[in-house]
Amino acid sequence: MGLADIRERITAAEEKAGRAAGSVQLIAISKVQPIERVAAVLDEGHRLFGENKVQEAAGKWPSFRETHGDIAVHLVGPLQTNKTKQAMEVFDAIHTVDREKLARKIANQAQALGGCPDLFVQVNTGAEAQKAGVLPEEADAMVAACRGMDLSIAGLMCIPPVEEEPSLHFALLAKIAERNGVAGLSIGMSGDFETAIAFGATHVRVGSAIFGERVYA
Numbered sequence: 001m002g003l004a005d006i007r008e009r010i011t012a013a014e015e016k017a018g019r020a021a022g023s024v025q026l027i028a029i030s031k032v033q034p035i036e037r038v039a040a041v042l043d044e045g046h047r048l049f050g051e052n053k054v055q056e057a058a059g060k061w062p063s064f065r066e067t068h069g070d071i072a073v074h075l076v077g078p079l080q081t082n083k084t085k086q087a088m089e090v091f092d093a094i095h096t097v098d099r100e101k102l103a104r105k106i107a108n109q110a111q112a113l114g115g116c117p118d119l120f121v122q123v124n125t126g127a128e129a130q131k132a133g134v135l136p137e138e139a140d141a142m143v144a145a146c147r148g149m150d151l152s153i154a155g156l157m158c159i160p161p162v163e164e165e166p167s168l169h170f171a172l173l174a175k176i177a178e179r180n181g182v183a184g185l186s187i188g189m190s191g192d193f194e195t196a197i198a199f200g201a202t203h204v205r206v207g208s209a210i211f212g213e214r215v216y217a
């Protein structure tokens with residue numbers, strides 16, 4: 001538990017997998033966490049965070065950016081099309097590009113803003129009805145469509161079904177990434193980030209194991 005412990009475990013997992021030290025980026029998922037816990041992790045020197053709601057992030061991060069300088073914040077939750085512009089202003093990366101309509105909106109805004117966050121295509125590897133993401137068999141077409149809009153795709157992202165062995169989903173996502181020439185893999189959470197690193201994670205999204213359990217009001 002805690003930032004230092006998770007960092008150590010990431011380093012050990014990189015080494016065990018024969019991967020370069022520092023090849024995995026730790027996104028500290030700060031959604032719902034009390035502001036003091038987030039400040040404590042910032043004070044320990046961490047600078048990469050993730051949020052799942054545009055509004056929550058927009059309220060929290062501008063003041064931290066002022067007090068703590070160079071911070072990156074990634075969106076890991078679903079993005080409504082009408083919040084695209086705000087999301088592109090608030091976030092340095094969007095891990096949840098999951099439909100062409102959203103990609104189109106991002107492409108148009110990127111022209112207007114003169115820049116674009118790093119983009120990850122979310123794949124619903126378990127084909128779960130309640131989960132966002134393109135189906136595995138639609139992923140190649142989605143990546144191609146984004147590239148056709150001049151959007152560069154930094155990576156693929158998935159959230160495996162809770163009841164299933166995550167490694168099967170990580171392996172599937174890695175295969176899709178490889179055949180599409182996509183470099184990044186946003187996989188692995190508190191319970192399975194070491195497995196994810198063995199399967200090639202470039203970004204792990206760890207919340208409760210750093211900050212403690214989330215308490216929803």
Ligand SMILES: *Cc1c(COP(=O)(O)O)cnc(C)c1O
Pocket residue numbers: 029031052076077159189190191205206207208209
């Ligand atoms: C909340 C969340 C996480 C972090 O989950 P933990 O189990 O607390 O590590 C990771 N990814 C996404 C998309 C999330 O919404």
